[in-house]
Amino acid sequence: MQPSMIPRLCVLSLFLVHAFSNAETITAPTPPPHEWRLPDHVPYPDGNEPTPQRVELGRMLYFDKRLSRDGTTSCASCHDPAQGWSDGLATSRGLDGKTLPRASPTIINAAYNTIQMWDGRKASLEDQAMGPMDSPDEMATDFDKLMALLGRDATYRAAFQAAYPDAPIDKLLIAKAIASFERTVVARNAPFDRWLAGDVTAMTLQQQRGFQIFVDPNTGNCAVCHRAPLFTDNGFHNIGLSSFGREGADPGRFAHKPIAVLKGAFKTPTLRNIAETAPYFHDGSAATLMDVVEHYARGGDVKTNLSPNLKTGPLTQQDKDDLVAFMQALSSPIPAPIAAASTRVSHLPVAGK
Amino acid sequence: MNVQATTQALPPSMMKTALYALTLMVLVMASTGDADAEDHVVTQSNMSFSATDLTVKVGDTVSFSNRDSMAHNVYSLSDAKTFDLGSSAPNTSKKVTLDQPGVVDVECALHPSMRMKIKVTQ
Numbered sequence: 001m002q003p004s005m006i007p008r009l010c011v012l013s014l015f016l017v018h019a020f021s022n023a024e025t026i027t028a029p030t031p032p033p034h035e036w037r038l039p040d041h042v043p044y045p046d047g048n049e050p051t052p053q054r055v056e057l058g059r060m061l062y063f064d065k066r067l068s069r070d071g072t073t074s075c076a077s078c079h080d081p082a083q084g085w086s087d088g089l090a091t092s093r094g095l096d097g098k099t100l101p102r103a104s105p106t107i108i109n110a111a112y113n114t115i116q117m118w119d120g121r122k123a124s125l126e127d128q129a130m131g132p133m134d135s136p137d138e139m140a141t142d143f144d145k146l147m148a149l150l151g152r153d154a155t156y157r158a159a160f161q162a163a164y165p166d167a168p169i170d171k172l173l174i175a176k177a178i179a180s181f182e183r184t185v186v187a188r189n190a191p192f193d194r195w196l197a198g199d200v201t202a203m204t205l206q207q208q209r210g211f212q213i214f215v216d217p218n219t220g221n222c223a224v225c226h227r228a229p230l231f232t233d234n235g236f237h238n239i240g241l242s243s244f245g246r247e248g249a250d251p252g253r254f255a256h257k258p259i260a261v262l263k264g265a266f267k268t269p270t271l272r273n274i275a276e277t278a279p280y281f282h283d284g285s286a287a288t289l290m291d292v293v294e295h296y297a298r299g300g301d302v303k304t305n306l307s308p309n310l311k312t313g314p315l316t317q318q319d320k321d322d323l324v325a326f327m328q329a330l331s332s333p334i335p336a337p338i339a340a341a342s343t344r345v346s347h348l349p350v351a352g353k
Numbered sequence: 354m355n356v357q358a359t360t361q362a363l364p365p366s367m368m369k370t371a372l373y374a375l376t377l378m379v380l381v382m383a384s385t386g387d388a389d390a391e392d393h394v395v396t397q398s399n400m401s402f403s404a405t406d407l408t409v410k411v412g413d414t415v416s417f418s419n420r421d422s423m424a425h426n427v428y429s430l431s432d433a434k435t436f437d438l439g440s441s442a443p444n445t446s447k448k449v450t451l452d453q454p455g456v457v458d459v460e461c462a463l464h465p466s467m468r469m470k471i472k473v474t475q
Contacts, residue, residue, distance in 0.1 A: 236465070
């Protein structure tokens, strides 16, 4: 080797070492701007400011199985705090163990939703709260019996008086109290939130790569529907589930809004605490988050009437692993359901109310 | 006066051509409806319509122009006008003619928080 070559080789080797080390530890992306930060204030409709007394009354009702006709089911039976405020089942069980057609959606951050239920048939948490109680397949509440119970129970009478002074106890008041409690089920302290707040170590490099893929329209393209800041567009999409190809398939949103693109379309769920709410999709057909990613990577199974926004680019196995890792960074510890949690709730207009 | 003078000055062959042109113009106007019809443009961007309320006249058209990076839809199930423009890809536009008076509630089926009202007057 010529002596004059030595400095050049040193420079080359330094360049290669630098390039190699960059490939091994990618530069952490700057946390994105504030649009991904969950709004501080939880919206609520006129006439139902969630005071601590209303939240406490709602908590009592939420966990009370006596609200159901046969005394076996409470709101928490299908929206269980220990199961990510869902039930861990592919599709829920109703009265007498009847299998219901859809999965139980989590109520985590449902307070922020501008439309409720898989098919959007309820506008607000107040509207939604009465749904299972009115349904003969779910809680099938006997309201005459329930009103008599609430009227003679001294604890309930005092709680209603404290929450809604001098208001007659009726279905509307029950719904308002339950909705007030549900507005305290807010997830906002995940590793992702801490990363957004500037803690660059809150998410692993793999999770940060996963976020980049999540928002990249040319690869994951997940954020086209799982939008900032709620991880949902409050929209409806047919995502090509195999169940849509079966005879008598669930029409989803189409049953309420007969518009062609809505046939087989269901509401985009939030991804907050998603690691705790398996199985996934409205029919519970995906057991794991990787199953979900694989579904999108192959462009769905039944490709008729797919949402025009369902376009996932090519994903490597590494990309898929990174996406799953990112979704695992969306889990927040949610405080125990206590009335004091209502202190963050503030009045904002609710769309549709 | 000037028009008459000019007409008188036209040779018969040009006069015939002018009459053909006039007839054609009348036919085109008749086939496209009210000559006073206006096209109103509403853009879809940042998951919103650019107007929440719009007043138009019977016979007017409204063009919905998608400036977002995702597909949208435009439909109405109102008595005054029921229509479904289907999906609109980014950077495309679709048009509807409002042919009856009344209030038309317009929504994006994919993103129902996108809503607007069109008041159609005589």
